[in-house]
Amino acid sequence: MHELAVTESVLEIALRHAGQVNADRVTDIYLVIGRLSSIVDDSVQFYWNIIAENTLCQNANLHFKRVPARLRCVDCQLEFEVQDSLSPCPQCGGYHINVIGGEEFYVESIIVEKEGATV
Amino acid sequence: MTPTRVPVVEKILDANDQVAQQNRALFDNHRTFAINVMASPGAGKTTFILKTLEGLSPRYRMAVIEGDTAPVTIDADKISALGLPVVQINTGGDCHLDAVMLHAGLQSLPLDGVDIVLIENVGNLICPAAFKLGSHLNLLVASTPEGDDKPYKYPNMYRGIDVLIINKMDLIPYIDFNMAYFQQGVEILNPGLRTFPVSAKTGEGMSEWINWLDEVVQQHRKK
Numbered sequence: 001m002h003e004l005a006v007t008e009s010v011l012e013i014a015l016r017h018a019g020q021v022n023a024d025r026v027t028d029i030y031l032v033i034g035r036l037s038s039i040v041d042d043s044v045q046f047y048w049n050i051i052a053e054n055t056l057c058q059n060a061n062l063h064f065k066r067v068p069a070r071l072r073c074v075d076c077q078l079e080f081e082v083q084d085s086l087s088p089c090p091q092c093g094g095y096h097i098n099v100i101g102g103e104e105f106y107v108e109s110i111i112v113e114k115e116g117a118t119v
Numbered sequence: 120m121t122p123t124r125v126p127v128v129e130k131i132l133d134a135n136d137q138v139a140q141q142n143r144a145l146f147d148n149h150r151t152f153a154i155n156v157m158a159s160p161g162a163g164k165t166t167f168i169l170k171t172l173e174g175l176s177p178r179y180r181m182a183v184i185e186g187d188t189a190p191v192t193i194d195a196d197k198i199s200a201l202g203l204p205v206v207q208i209n210t211g212g213d214c215h216l217d218a219v220m221l222h223a224g225l226q227s228l229p230l231d232g233v234d235i236v237l238i239e240n241v242g243n244l245i246c247p248a249a250f251k252l253g254s255h256l257n258l259l260v261a262s263t264p265e266g267d268d269k270p271y272k273y274p275n276m277y278r279g280i281d282v283l284i285i286n287k288m289d290l291i292p293y294i295d296f297n298m299a300y301f302q303q304g305v306e307i308l309n310p311g312l313r314t315f316p317v318s319a320k321t322g323e324g325m326s327e328w329i330n331w332l333d334e335v336v337q338q339h340r341k342k
Binding site for chain 1: 120121122123124125126127128129130131132133134135213214215217245246248249250274275278303306307310
């Protein structure tokens, strides 16, 4: 639902970093998105095709690296991964659980090209 | 042309978070305590806010920021009727308030002499959770008719809040709402979360919430 705002932010970040190295074109953008970030890849891709048009990022490929949700049981200290739904600790059945991973939401890197020379 | 990898490692919502920090600084400079009120549509946000304003009005000077997706002033008019300052932010169809919209809205709201500002976010359990505003307290108004499975379905919202209001407790006899199941979901996501069961309509439970907020604001002002 808020993917447009998110996609605009990705474009802004990519264009700023491409500008800093005087790139002529951005070909690839690598995103790292945790399972717990409520972002729909298809939606980002849909907006991307529209808003990247006529920028250095036109036709750049978006790569989504999904990071699983990692949890730690407060009671027995077990660390475990979950994919989707909430579940109690698989070892002790406890409900006191801390999130230790899966909230990542950043642009990792971009691949750029520059006419005539390597950047 | 040789492709080159440029390392970035920048949070996608970093720009929003930076403006949220500016908002926080603005609030702090005016000694204003800001509360981000989130909920699904129809949870009773506006009634809850009105009753909160009533409960605190002798003690504090308050203002309200209304986030709405459409340019209707139904909610803002109710606040104005109390004689309190209110600013409406029309998000133009967007599903949430973000820090930049709030920053713009704050330009029209003089914070001098405002002790507490209540920010009514757009009714939605997904998007507002992702966008920090710079508020001191993130509050969710859940309501019993929404169902007891909402923490399980909207984990990000329930994980990111500082206080939970369970509204429409007066409807419990008429609906299937398993409080134990609901609270178990909340406990997994946000252990020890401060929770107030209330009915904003009948006033049940509101004094406990008001007294707690009063204490939180007092503590904050001592800092």
